[in-house]
Amino acid sequence: MKDANLTTVEKTVVVGEEKPFVLARPRFEATAAGAVKIANPQPGYRYVWYDRDLPLFLMQPPRGMYEGTFTASDGRVVEATGAVVPATNGKWIVETKENKNDFSTWVRVDAYLAGPHAWPKTVKLPTDHDGHAGVALQLTGDTTEEEWLKTEGETFLHAQWKGAVADGRLTLAGTGREGGRFELFYSSFCEDPARPLQVGTEFRPPKPGNYYVAAQKEDTGALSSNRVGVALTCDAQPAPVEPLQPDAVKSCKLLLWLDAADMNADGQPDTAADFWTWERGIVHGWKGKANDVDFKIMHYTREG
Numbered sequence: 001m002k003d004a005n006l007t008t009v010e011k012t013v014v015v016g017e018e019k020p021f022v023l024a025r026p027r028f029e030a031t032a033a034g035a036v037k038i039a040n041p042q043p044g045y046r047y048v049w050y051d052r053d054l055p056l057f058l059m060q061p062p063r064g065m066y067e068g069t070f071t072a073s074d075g076r077v078v079e080a081t082g083a084v085v086p087a088t089n090g091k092w093i094v095e096t097k098e099n100k101n102d103f104s105t106w107v108r109v110d111a112y113l114a115g116p117h118a119w120p121k122t123v124k125l126p127t128d129h130d131g132h133a134g135v136a137l138q139l140t141g142d143t144t145e146e147e148w149l150k151t152e153g154e155t156f157l158h159a160q161w162k163g164a165v166a167d168g169r170l171t172l173a174g175t176g177r178e179g180g181r182f183e184l185f186y187s188s189f190c191e192d193p194a195r196p197l198q199v200g201t202e203f204r205p206p207k208p209g210n211y212y213v214a215a216q217k218e219d220t221g222a223l224s225s226n227r228v229g230v231a232l233t234c235d236a237q238p239a240p241v242e243p244l245q246p247d248a249v250k251s252c253k254l255l256l257w258l259d260a261a262d263m264n265a266d267g268q269p270d271t272a273a274d275f276w277t278w279e280r281g282i283v284h285g286w287k288g289k290a291n292d293v294d295f296k297i298m299h300y301t302r303e304g
Contacts, residue, residue, distance in 0.1 A: 016220065017167075017168075018217075018220050018222040019167055020061055020134050020168075020225045021215075021217075021222070021224055021225065022133075022134060022224060022225055022226050023213075023214060023215040023224035023226055023227070023228055025228050026038045026039070026040055026041070026047075026213070026228065027039040027040045028230050031202065034204065035202050035203060035204040035205075036202070036203055036204075036205075036230065036232055037201055037202040037203070038201045038202075038213070041201045042215070044217065044218055044219065045215045045216060045217060045218060046199055046200070046215075046216050046218055047199065047200060047201055047213050047214070047215060047216070048196045048198075048199050048213065048214045048215075048216050048223070049196060049197045049198045049199070049200075049203045049211060049212070049213050050194045050195075050196060050197060050211065050212045050213070050214070050227060051194065051197055051209070051211055051212070052194045052212065053212050053227050053229060054226070054227055059085075059086075059188060060133035060134070060225055060226075061133060061134060061168065061186055061188075061225070062084050062105070062129070062133075062134075062135065062136070062137050062165045062166070063084045063085060063086065063105060063133075063188075064083075064084060064186055064187070064188030065081070065082070065083055065186075065187050065188045066081065066082035066083065066084070066109075066170045066184035066185060066186055066187060067080070067081050067082075067184060067185060067187045068080055068081075068082075068170075068182065068183045068184035068185050069182075069183055069184075070109075070111035070112075070113075070180055070181070070182050070183075071180050071181045071183070072111070072113065072180045073177075073178070073179050073180050076113070078111055078112050078113055079111075079112045079116055080109060080110060080111045080112065080120075080182055080183075080184060081109070081110050081112075081120075081184070082107065082108065082109040082110070082170050082182065082184045083107070083108050083109075084105055084106075084107050084127075084129075084137070084165055084170070085105065085106065085107075085108070086104070086105055086131075087104040087105060087106050104126075104127070104129055104130065104131065105127045105129035105131070105137065106124065106125065106126050106127060107123075107124070107125045107126075107127055107137075107139055107165070107170070107172075108122065108123070108124050108125075109122070109123045109170070109172060109182050109184065110122050110123075111123075111157060111180070111182070119154075119155060120155075121155050121156065121157045121178070122154050122155065122156055122157065123141075123143055123156065123157050123159075123161060123172065123174070123182075124141075124143070124156075125139050125140070125141035125143075125161060125172075126141065127139060127165075133225060133226075134225060136164060136165065136166035136167075137164060137165040137166070138163075138164055139161065139162065139163040139164060139165065139172055140161065140162050140163075141160075141161050142159075142160050142161070143156045143157060143158055143159060143161065143174075157174060157178045157179075157180070158176060158177060158178045159174030159175055159176035159177070159178050159179035159180075160174060160175050160176055160179075161173070161174045162174075163182070168185060168186040169183075169184065169185055169186070170182065170184040170185075170186075171183060171184070197211075199216075203232075205232040205233070208232065208233045209231070209232065210229055210230070210231050210232075211229070211230055211231075211232055212227035212228065212229045212230075213227060213228050213230070214226070214227045214228075243261075
């Protein structure tokens with residue numbers, strides 16, 4: 001590193017490599033305390049709870065931005081950038097692919113051969129991607145004859161290209177009069193505005209709603225590339241309520257009291273004998289809409 005006075009400080013930093021991983025849906029169970037817990041936690045992971053999912057504007061690898069270098073055929077090494085982005089209406093999908101869809105992906109890489117403030121030299125290539133996250137892509141293409149791919153101001157690197165996008169790297173080698181080698185690394189690491197609400201296998205929601213959990217490796221701190229959603233209420237076990245008797249109502253004057261637990265209106269909750277061994281008082285005389293069915297000849301059961 002250099003400051004404004006060109007004073008140089010050198011320090012070696014080793015950055016470890018961590019492959020992306022996906023959290024499979026865990027098994028959620030409600031607890032008596034009104035919380036939810038992960039019933040099958042995996043060893044070596046902690047669980048991080050959020051009140052929102054990953055933002056939709058964050059593309060999942062292999063899609064995203066890449067930065068690195070381009071080594072030209074004459075040995076020059078210059079700044080380079082790249083992008084792996086969704087196609088529009090399958091425009092770039094490989095035509096021989098059996099399952100065509102609108103979720104394909106194409107690649108653009110730029111080499112700044114004339115400096116960072118000049119127009120770069122560009123390569124555009126289709127891929128075999130079907131839209132899924134966390135998969136490797138193979139890149140092949142010939143930019144020597146595909147002038148129709150250009151937009152205004154673009155200049156292509158003319159060569160035959162072959163490469164791959166995998167494990168956070170985009171590598172692309174070209175043979176021909178303007179060939180060379182791109183070595184790019186994934187750089188679409190946006191700061192997520194959401195902050196964890198809680199860390200652990202058990203979570204108590206602050207209010208009813210949808211919540212999301214991610215897995216984090218305890219040894220490296222790496223987070224899963226996805227979050228799993230679950231809908232929660234604040235109280236899993238509502239407080240018990242004592243039955244209210246008609247003479248206990250003080251807020252108004254009752255004109256009619258209907259109690260499904262006391263169909264014969266004797267002031268006592270009905271028992272099994274009331275339902276099976278005798279004709280049930282006030283139900284007598286009711287007429288059904290189905291051909292005036294007499295309810296006296298019907299059998300009754302109570303569920304719940």
